Amino acid sequence: MADACDIATDYTERELARHLEAQRARARLATAGEHSAMECVDCGEPIPKARRTALPGCQRCVPCAEIEESRSSLSASR
Template sequence: MAGGWTRDGAVQDQIDDTVKDAVLRARALTPQGESAEECDDCGEPIPPKRRAALPGVRTCIACQSVRDQAVQHSTINRRGSKDSQLR
């Protein structure tokens, strides 16, 4: 059910686009290629099981955990924001 000037299914299209964007971003951030044997951040050896599980990994678990905590995710759906549509 759409309202106003939107067509039917527009809300679902926004949801689908948001999910698609998140998947594409995650794929782009996934390391690829040959794994490093030592962490790029601290220089500690990366365990062989980690290198086998994540091809292209460049950091140890501890340093990657710190990096993951530093990432801030937006909770705003810009595609569905009425403010952005009215400007």
């Protein structure tokens, strides 16, 4: 049975992997110019072709874009 340290270590490893993949995605985008990302820079999930076509240069999937917009609007209102 896993104890609290094992659970925390597993969580940390998953989060680190997720952040590293997002960083790699951003690096790939830096060389791609204004083209839409194939994968979300935040979560790494594929961005559907319809979204990439409708919004050239998009970097985030819809859920992550909505989260970012919420954060931006909260910061602007302060």
